[in-house]
Amino acid sequence: MNDKELPEYIKRFLSGQCSEEDLRQVMQDVQENKNLEIYNDYLKKNWLDSLDLENTAEEEQIYNEESTRLLQKLTRKRTVFQRLKPVIAIAASILVLLGVVYGSLKYKSFNQIWQVDYAEIQTGVGETRTVTLADGTQVTLNACSKLVYPGQFLEDERKVELTGQAFFKVARNEDKPFIVHTDRFNVKVLGTEFDVRAYTEDEILSVNVESGKVQVDMPEAMTRLVANEKLIINTLNNNYYKETGSGNVAVWRSGNLLFKKTPLKEVAKELERVYKCKITFKEGQSFDNLISGEHSNKSLESVLESLEYTSAIYYTRKTDTDEIMLYKK
Template sequence: MRNRTNISELFEKLKYNNITKEELNILFDNIERDEADPELRSLFYQHWRLLSEAPPNQQELPLYKKQFSKVLKKAREKELKVQSTRKRPFKWYSAAAAILIFILAYSLFYINSKEQVENQPEPIVWVEKQTGRGQILTVSLSDGSKIRLNAESSIQFPNKFTDGKREVILEGEGFFEVAENPQLPFVVVTPKINTTVLGTSFNIRSYPEESTVQVAVKSGKVAVSDKASELILTPNQIATYDSRNRLLKQEEDIESLIAWKDGGFIFDQKPLKDIIKHLERRYDVDITINDPALKHIRITLKQKGQSLSTVLNILSKSGGFDYEIKGKDVLLKSRGL
């Protein structure tokens, strides 16, 4: 025998559109088996009135249409059978038909509304990604371009590109792999220079505390411009915007400049004072040199994926100094002090 309470609960779930597919099947199976039941019929009509006020959500529309079509077919068969024996006409047919028509109309209304919403232009939203010390992040853009963001850097970009160009804003250092699109130039904006490409890979270093901005091209062609001039760069060419506001170009193997993106270091006769800036960002430490003379020692180093202590050990042997690590504080000192 059917449990009345459970059937009522199913109607309540149907009313609030939180019924599962399995529960909806159970409910309509009961309707089909015993359409003449007064209590069940009353619940059905009650739900129909509520359904008119609160239509089903869009996820349930296909299921509603399928189930009510099934009920409608059964009701029509029942009505024809009753009429053939000249009994009182069966009323479930009209109720089920009315509900089905309502659901079909609501479905059409929803589809039209959805199309209108989809035809509305999507708002442009600017996104910002940041890295702290010791962090390197890969950012993917909507056009398929990728940016490898170095430590203590940030990149701002729109959720989609419009207005005839792809523009992003960089602070810090990033390696760019730009998806080719001749119709949409890719522009990297930094405080002092702009870099424009159509499809290429290149590195930009533009930290606020550093006096120079550097663009190094790995593949393709890049245009670098300031307010007064423009340079065209090809692979293994570097543009430097220096402290005297000059934009200069030079030829150089750029592997040492982009080794950071793969977790490595390549320093070729670089002053120790410049090397420690890289180490501080990479390992999230603060490095102090107690002897000013050490800052100008030039060191050559090529390492990848090594711990801070390993890198410092190699540097100390090459530079002839000692070091101490205390938490996030590192002291470089002349030997014997």
């Protein structure tokens, strides 16, 4: 068969410009023992051309993992070993080429088929947003938060990156754990509902479980939480502890505020994110108060007045900058 008689998808594959659908047809050819001579000749040539390439240890690991996974997919449907021999031979050659692609820009267009596009969603001051991921997982972001996530979950794990706070309603998939990566810890689940608070500037971080179970991996420890349990992490002293919650998980979704022995300066940061204000503290005074209480859809003034009543923390507004200063009498 000369080049003009080749199917278009084979021509694109041989030129290194194939699409995901083209690659799927090539894999089907291999499984059905079609056009093997064409693929053999092409892959042998590329293998010889690539002998001078050196892959890093990381690239070799990626190749080994990918080759094992793809080879299993290619051979899973066949049950008689003798029928597998030609398929495995060509499949191995294709996977060798895939390994070469990881180490060489020459075959970058082929490698792009296996790359995943990432999306990003952010919220501003006083804003919440909800996004549904490719697997059906729903994520609601609190104010001043960012979520980075793949357009498709093609790996063995479903990984996303969170900065800020978000409530996750994870679609269950026991074969693909869902992992929320933050700067301080990772949360691993199979399918559950939970809240993660991981603002980089905050002293207190937390994971609060509404239903199901989660695993929290920290640099120095690992712990598991079940429904109605909350993990509190203090970033200043690296202490952490569990507490049994009251069932009020992510009340911020309804516009409410909930503080439970929260340092006053953390409360101030939360108010700045929710009400788009600037809060300072009077110089020369110490503010080590721990604040507790829930505020249901209240205005900023109502929250500040509550602080005055419960903690003797007063406030004043600077008329020139509209800045709020907290002080003690």
